[in-house]
Amino acid sequence: MTISKVFxxxxxxxxxxxxxGSLCLKDSPNDLFRRLTAHAVAQRIPIVGSVDSHAWDAWEFTTNEVPAPAGAVKPHFPDHCVKGTPGWLKVEGTLPPRFRFLPNVPEASTQQALDELIRGxxxxxxxxxxxxxxxxxxxAEGFVxxxxxxxxxxxxxxxxxxxxxxxxxxxxxxxxxRGYRTALIEDAVAxxxxxxxxAALDELRRAGVRIAQSSELLGAPSV
Structure with missing residues (x-):
């Protein structure tokens, strides 16, 4: 299986x-997220994703006094994406039919999931x-x-x-x-x-990230 794109x-x-949602971004392009997921499945493009997975006392939250780790600034976000709550779940329509979640622990093995993704x-x-x-x-490092x-x-x-x-x-x-060719889909972020x-977009451009549009992948939207 030759892989030319990864989402x-x-x-x-x-x-x-x-x-x-407790930290809702009002401009979140959810329909576009669904279209990208469907396109990836149809075109056999692998998806490598991340999910915020917090405990109730995460240091990011304004509801506790847990300090930020060294070098970080506590953002005082509201409680969000606490694992096991409805807000932790992926948006409906953004999961493909077959997928795996890999935990945030060093001793877990990624080989089965990697082999399954490569084989489709x-x-x-x-x-x-x-x-x-x-x-x-x-x-994530070794998996990618x-x-x-x-x-x-x-x-x-x-x-x-x-x-x-x-x-x-x-x-x-x-x-x-890490030296990977990287593009940001500008109309599919919030x-x-x-x-x-x-500031983020300016920094990414300077770092060598290509700024793209979803039409490059999905074609022009129908009128």
Whole structure:
């Protein structure tokens, strides 16, 4: 199986993307997320995703006094994406028929999921994470490297999801810093603040991330 494209689905979860979500981004393009998922399944494009997975006392939350780790600033977000709650779930229509979630633990094995994704037995693998970057999950580094090695070519990674100024930014930077060809689908992201989005996009351009539109993948929308 030659892999020329990989989709990176960043945190398309109910707490971020739906009106009743605790940290809802009002401009979240949920229909476009669904179209990208359907396109990936139809075209056999692997999806490598991330999901925010918090405990009730996550240091990001304003409801507790847990300090930020060294080098980080506590953002005082409302409680969100607590694993096991409805807000943690992926937005309806953004999961392919077959997928796996990989936990945020170092001792788990990724080989079965990697083999299944390469062979097309599953369409997506999602990495649980507690902070912004996909690569904070200790399983992600080797998994992505193994996928590229098996691709038969140097695939381009297409990043979309939420939030542009936090986890999307971190995922795209993590990919390009590791030498992977990376594009951000600009109309398939949503951010928390306009200033934060602008700063993130400027930073990503400087880092070498290509800014693309969903029409490049899906074609022009029907009128």
């Amino acid at each position: 990176i689905d960043v945190d398309v979860q109910r707490d971020f993307c739906e009106e009743e 037995q599953i369409q997506a693998v999602y990495f649980e994470k507690e902070v912004y970057s996909l690569f904070v999950n200790p399983l 490297r193994g996928l590229v090695e098996a691709a038969g070519t140097a695939p381009e990674f297409f990043v979309y999801g939420v939030a542009t100024d936090y986890c999307v930014r971190a995922a795209a930077l993590g990919l390009v810093e 951010g928390i603040t306009p200033d934060g989005v602008k």
